Amino acid sequence: MSKIPQSGLQLQSMVTSSGQLQLTLREVAVAPPRENEVLVRVEASPINPSDLGLLLGMADLSTATPVGNGDLPAVTADIPPALVKHMSGRFDESMPVGNEGAGVVIAAGADPQAQALLGRTVAVLGGAMYSQYRTLNVQQCLLMHEGVTPRESASCFVNPLTALGMVETMRVEGFKALIHTAAASNLGQMLQKICLADGVELVNIVRKPEQAQLLRDLGATYVCDASQDSFRRDLTDAIAKTGAYLAFDATGGGGLADSILAAMEAAAIATAAEYSRYGSTQHKQVYIYGGLERSATTLRRSYGMAWGLGGWLLTPFLQKVGREKAQALRQRVAEEVRTTFASSYAAEISLRETLDLTTLRTYAKQATGKKYLINPNAS
Numbered sequence: 001m002s003k004i005p006q007s008g009l010q011l012q013s014m015v016t017s018s019g020q021l022q023l024t025l026r027e028v029a030v031a032p033p034r035e036n037e038v039l040v041r042v043e044a045s046p047i048n049p050s051d052l053g054l055l056l057g058m059a060d061l062s063t064a065t066p067v068g069n070g071d072l073p074a075v076t077a078d079i080p081p082a083l084v085k086h087m088s089g090r091f092d093e094s095m096p097v098g099n100e101g102a103g104v105v106i107a108a109g110a111d112p113q114a115q116a117l118l119g120r121t122v123a124v125l126g127g128a129m130y131s132q133y134r135t136l137n138v139q140q141c142l143l144m145h146e147g148v149t150p151r152e153s154a155s156c157f158v159n160p161l162t163a164l165g166m167v168e169t170m171r172v173e174g175f176k177a178l179i180h181t182a183a184a185s186n187l188g189q190m191l192q193k194i195c196l197a198d199g200v201e202l203v204n205i206v207r208k209p210e211q212a213q214l215l216r217d218l219g220a221t222y223v224c225d226a227s228q229d230s231f232r233r234d235l236t237d238a239i240a241k242t243g244a245y246l247a248f249d250a251t252g253g254g255g256l257a258d259s260i261l262a263a264m265e266a267a268a269i270a271t272a273a274e275y276s277r278y279g280s281t282q283h284k285q286v287y288i289y290g291g292l293e294r295s296a297t298t299l300r301r302s303y304g305m306a307w308g309l310g311g312w313l314l315t316p317f318l319q320k321v322g323r324e325k326a327q328a329l330r331q332r333v334a335e336e337v338r339t340t341f342a343s344s345y346a347a348e349i350s351l352r353e354t355l356d357l358t359t360l361r362t363y364a365k366q367a368t369g370k371k372y373l374i375n376p377n378a379s
Contacts, residue, residue: 107229279304
């Protein structure tokens with residue numbers, strides 16, 4: 001067992017009641033592991049879109065200003081007055097950030113399950129992962145095979161389980177194929193690999209020709225490029241061929257969900273046995289699971305009455321399917337972490353570099369294929 005450090009750095013985010021975002025690096029005490037706990041030296045943690053809401057708190061990053069010092073840098077930024085009231089639930093509370101990550105267990109409690117993890121690489125879903133050290137219950141850890149590195153296992157939860165959850169939702173709700181937007185992302189590539197392995201037809205929506213080619217190189221059959229004039233026709237044709245009347249939309253805002261529902265309706269009408277003035281009876285469902293587009297979601301309701309638009313989130317899904325199913329999904333991720341669930345990153349940065357203004361504004365853009373990885377123990 002390694003010597004337990006007294007303290008370590010942690011990235012925290014606070015929104016003040018006066019409407020200012022404060023990002024700080026702080027020295028926090030390291031808790032020794034209790035009987036069924038382990039202490040993990042965190043060596044990799046991704047900056048996911050789901051992390052940015054807590055990290056950046058609706059701030060206007062054009063107002064970001066560096067403060068603090070070289071050892072413990074900090075950044076402040078203004079939050080537009082109209083948005084401040086939406087943050088009232090977290091006023092003046094400094095909150096740790098980072099949903100998931102991976103590292104090496106350097107100390108363990110007396111419980112045999114904890115002791116079995118000593119010296120091993122584990123992936124963790126535990127919050128506060130933008131920290132040098134995390135003390136966690138063994139149930140929050142996913143053991144990696146020998147030789148798998150923290151970098152390889154850093155994104156074992158949010159993206160892989162979301163992708164698996166989409167396919168599982170499809171099955172539970174009685175659909176037979178899927179549509180996915182922002183499909184060239186790490187998550188989208190995982191979903192494509194899952195669908196190929198499981199025999200599920202997938203319609204991918206992207207915004208650039210090079211993203212379309214990336215997916216085709218992975219084996220995708222249906223890729224619709226929203227930048228092309230033929231997008232609506234291509235999408236309708238793909239839906240008609242696959243029966244993909246369930247979509248997961250990572251963009252959220254704007255008119256993409258509306259376009260998907262309209263294409264679904266056009267495909268359903270084209271294959272209907274008879275005309276109905278109320279539209280098709282085929283149920284069409286779009287789940288919004290991300291917010292890459294921050295504008296309002298617009299709907300023109302040109303797709304009959306058999307349709308639904310809702311939200312989808314990983315945590316409620318895992319609670320719904322139960323512990324046994326959730327564990328089976330987690331184990332599949334561990335087995336395929338270097339293949340189906342392999343992730344790539346645009347850059348690896350330290351905790352201090354996370355607060356560099358140029359770096360911050362880059363990863364805040366959430367550009368497809370530009371995900372950043374934090375190594376909290378890098379100098």
